[in-house]
Amino acid sequence: MRKILFGVVGGILLHTSLSAQTGHPIRCGVPQMHQNIIVKHPEYAEKLRAQRASLQGVADFYRQYKANAGSERTTAVSAIPVIFHIILDSAQFVNMGGTTGIAKRCDSQIAVLNHDFNRENADSFKIPSGWKSLYGNSGIRFGLARKDASGNCSPGYEVKIIAGNTLTDAGYDGGDEFTSAKVTGSGLAPWDNSKYYNVWCVNFTGSSSDLLGITVCKSDVVAGWNSSYEVGVVMLYTLLGSTGPTNIPPAGTGSWYNPFNLGRTLTHETGHFFEIWHPSGDDGGACPWSSGFDDGLSDTPPQADYTYGNPTYTIAGGTIHDGCEFNAASEKQPVGIACLSYMDYTDDNAMHLFTTMEAEVMAGMTLVPTGSGGITSGTGSIGENYSLTQNPSLLVACPLGVSSTIETRSGLSIYPNPTTGEITITVEGAGEQLNDIAIVNILGQTVKTVSCGKEYYSIDLSGMSKGIYFVKCNFASGSVTRKILLQ
Ligand SMILES: [Zn+2]
16 A cells, blocks of 8 residues: 555654564564664654655666666676574574574575565465465575675574573663674674675574564664664574474474464565565554555555464455455455565465565665666665675585585594594584584485584494595584595
């Protein structure tokens, strides 16, 4: 719904408490974060209104740009390198399946993003007929960051093991955006945000323990107000990725895991990162024509409030309506509310699309050169994320056997090498135990795994075919792979 009245002057954008409805977590901390900024800087409310009011122009521009792409597009775009910064205590790390489990989740999360942002989601058959024509395709793609800014190899994630819940932020309802996760020491510093999309996976605690994710996008950061904010997403670690029905929720996550286990927490938050908002306007249930707010887009109908759970409608055309359904004829919800958008608050399995204009805004912010179209007001500027799409070399993985940045361990030895049978692995000075060891053949097949739990270990390889193998040593915070020859 494009019609934005923004009738409240001077400040308070949000009308009601944002505390969780009974039985529901807070899917998204962005409205509360905005509210916190407004309390400190009332002018921010006007900035938010201007940002949303500018979005229709971005969508319209990108539609035209795409239509003229043959003549206007001058440079290619590649997938955006994503780096996952994972900050857990040792028990949480074990529950994630160690580095093997984390790698699996990162892979599946990238797949979810690529499906959801490119009309490739397998559950699109659930889109009601009235919404089929609004099934948007942003064209934005993602890949694991396989090189750091210095050219060192990376698996696309880095892990920091912390002692218990030592991220000490006041939390999203205390006025910050989880800074402690984003700085060296308590957390992990961002990689160059002009080249990488930074995602932090943490365990939200205390008054933030009901939160699933929170995002800072470029237009959220205002010099002099909150310039310490770092763009990117912080999300609940248990919701990283979607590895299918065999993906066992880590201990302690309760029932919240199950309706949010398809990787769409990051789909939703990434929508914010590309400057789009909740269709209901974060106004506590009001309609746009009665002092409510909106997402600034004309293909999401006016909507009163967030939608929770898994609303039912018939695929043949049934729709969901709410209190903003009827006003003037032009303000109806002809195809129902956009509760099936990734930007509403439903369960993961009830979300099926970005609308056409949601997708066009995100593409306009990302896939065209900065400054295109002359919309560079700083309220969400065309091409603001373009630099993220210009680094294809960062997506190229190192050959198997080459240590990654996070995998560097001085003092790790494997001997003898070459060997005729037994090898011994020792770690000196690293202060970490070997969790487990995998022996991988030159076809990439794991042929032997052992659990260790100490600083050294010996493995008998006699009986295995002679030849080259890779010994992958997994630690709490990464792994090292070395090549050996069995003679
Ligand atoms: Zn949100």
